[in-house]
Amino acid sequence: MKSARQMGLVACQYCTRVWPGETKICGRCGHHIRSRDPVSLQKVWALWTVGMMCYIPANIYPMLATETLVSSQKNTIVGGALELGRHGAWGIAIVILVASVLIPVGKFMAIAALAFGVTSGSRLKPHTRQILHEIVEYVGRWSMIDVFVVAILSSLVQLGSVASIHPGRASLYFALSVFFTMLSAQAFDSRLIWDADAPPEPDGPPVKGFGPVSQITPDTTFDFPFSAGAATLTVASATERRAEPPFSDPQTRKDSPT
Amino acid sequence: MTRDMTQTDDRTPQTPGAIQGHAPADLAGMIACPRCDAVFRAIEPAPNQRAICTRCHHVLIAPRRRAGKRIIAVSMSVLILLVAASAYPFLSIATTGLSNSSSILDAALAFTSDGLLAALSFVLAGLIVFIPAARAVLSIYVLAPLVLDRDAFPGAPFAFRLSEHLRPWSMAEIFAIGCAVALIKVADLATVSFGPAFWMFALLVLLVVVQDNLACRYSIWKALGE
Numbered sequence: 001m002k003s004a005r006q007m008g009l010v011a012c013q014y015c016t017r018v019w020p021g022e023t024k025i026c027g028r029c030g031h032h033i034r035s036r037d038p039v040s041l042q043k044v045w046a047l048w049t050v051g052m053m054c055y056i057p058a059n060i061y062p063m064l065a066t067e068t069l070v071s072s073q074k075n076t077i078v079g080g081a082l083e084l085g086r087h088g089a090w091g092i093a094i095v096i097l098v099a100s101v102l103i104p105v106g107k108f109m110a111i112a113a114l115a116f117g118v119t120s121g122s123r124l125k126p127h128t129r130q131i132l133h134e135i136v137e138y139v140g141r142w143s144m145i146d147v148f149v150v151a152i153l154s155s156l157v158q159l160g161s162v163a164s165i166h167p168g169r170a171s172l173y174f175a176l177s178v179f180f181t182m183l184s185a186q187a188f189d190s191r192l193i194w195d196a197d198a199p200p201e202p203d204g205p206p207v208k209g210f211g212p213v214s215q216i217t218p219d220t221t222f223d224f225p226f227s228a229g230a231a232t233l234t235v236a237s238a239t240e241r242r243a244e245p246p247f248s249d250p251q252t253r254k255d256s257p258t
Numbered sequence: 259m260t261r262d263m264t265q266t267d268d269r270t271p272q273t274p275g276a277i278q279g280h281a282p283a284d285l286a287g288m289i290a291c292p293r294c295d296a297v298f299r300a301i302e303p304a305p306n307q308r309a310i311c312t313r314c315h316h317v318l319i320a321p322r323r324r325a326g327k328r329i330i331a332v333s334m335s336v337l338i339l340l341v342a343a344s345a346y347p348f349l350s351i352a353t354t355g356l357s358n359s360s361s362i363l364d365a366a367l368a369f370t371s372d373g374l375l376a377a378l379s380f381v382l383a384g385l386i387v388f389i390p391a392a393r394a395v396l397s398i399y400v401l402a403p404l405v406l407d408r409d410a411f412p413g414a415p416f417a418f419r420l421s422e423h424l425r426p427w428s429m430a431e432i433f434a435i436g437c438a439v440a441l442i443k444v445a446d447l448a449t450v451s452f453g454p455a456f457w458m459f460a461l462l463v464l465l466v467v468v469q470d471n472l473a474c475r476y477s478i479w480k481a482l483g484e
Contacts, residue, residue, distance in 0.1 A: 011290030014292070148365075
């Protein structure tokens with residue numbers, strides 16, 4: 001299996017179309033394409049740092065200011081969650097702690113690990129790192145829960161002097177922190193994870209002719225016209241077969257000659 | 259049915275010279291995994307089958323039957339529900355004779371009282387209401403001509419690219435979970451009751467998920483490219 005870069009081609013990450021190596025703009029979707037962004041990791045680290053800088057005041061300043069007839073208090077993120085816990089609502093306290101402490105901190109660590117893994121190698125398998133990146137991209141947005149909670153509470157609880165809730169300064173910093181870490185995760189080019197396994201051909205980009213190309217087939221293949229013509233589906237070469245995941249071992253293939 | 263059956267094809271009879279110079283038509287039949295850059299010859303799976311990258315297991319092609327019409331239907335429902343859910347009261351609380359109700363836009367614009375936080379209000383309104391609405395409109399704009407077998411509207415590739423770009427920033431479902439947390443937080447402070455918009459929004463969250471899972475990007479791009 002070869003990457004587009006090894007074949008001297010460039011792929012569009014938006015629409016998966018493949019173009020000759022010198023193409024700058026995808027002819028199908030109009031996206032600016034490049035084989036690899038040379039400053040991808042710089043962008044990741046820059047946005048990561050800004051996100052981290054916003055996360056510190058987000059934890060120091062109050063997130064929520066509650067005023068009731070008898071009391072007025074300001075809560076930080078962690079303080080508010082612990083307060084809930086003291087009132088017996090541990091389930092909600094845990095949701096808030098997970099969404100606003102565990103996920104952001106874990107995200108900072110995961111993005112840093114991915115970026116370090118590209119520059120100085122990683123003990124994790126590429127596939128594991130790929131899953132890590134997908135989790136970071138998916139989970140990142142969920143940190144916004146706490147900001148939404150503050151928004152709902154401060155618009156809903158406006159009962160004059162009896163009870164009122166106002167947003168605190170931390171909500172702004174927290175939202176900024178979430179935005180910048182989302183952008184940081186998006187700036188990371190997951191193709192870099194796989195490049196260590198498949199370095200570009202040593203003799204420059206082979207622009208002319210790229211040899212055999214792998215072929216994807218659907219996950220159920222019995223009733224497919226091309227599976228009848230077994231001649232075209234020759235088994236992969238020995239080196240390629242070793243690189244394949246275990247489930248595509250010839251013995252488990254549904255379309256292997258029976 | 260959903261086993262990841264994949265395999266590689268090492269077209270050995272073909273000499274490298276046979277595909278030398280790779281004609282554009284040759285490249286058009288290929289697909290590159292956006293995650294790991296592996297290149298494959300694309301073979302269209304039948305509806306409800308999936309084609310999966312052999313290297314990183316990313317789902318490359320997953321066509322659904324009549325996906326275009328279904329996405330348009332779902333997008334229209336999303337639009338209607340968004341407009342209605344923004345207008346009606348969402349949640350209301352009452353305690354000791356005082357009461358207050360708030361709509362989704364009220365919640366999004368809760369920060370306007372404070373100068374610095376006002377900017378956040380507009381961003382939140384965008385994340386909860388306007389971006390999901392924009393994605394629904396863009397989906398209809400892109401898919402309506404394709405479903406009717408007409409030429410795509412001008413700017414359709416840009417519209418679809420924008421819609422894909424906005425996908426992570428559409429946070430309606432996160433707002434819904436935020437509501438659940440907020441409800442429990444105020445439960446001991448006051449009595450909370452749901453407005454009609456709350457149930458519309460609950461339905462909307464489900465529809466947004468359906469909308470995302472129906473779309474097969476590869477099939478749409480292919481249709482747009484023709």
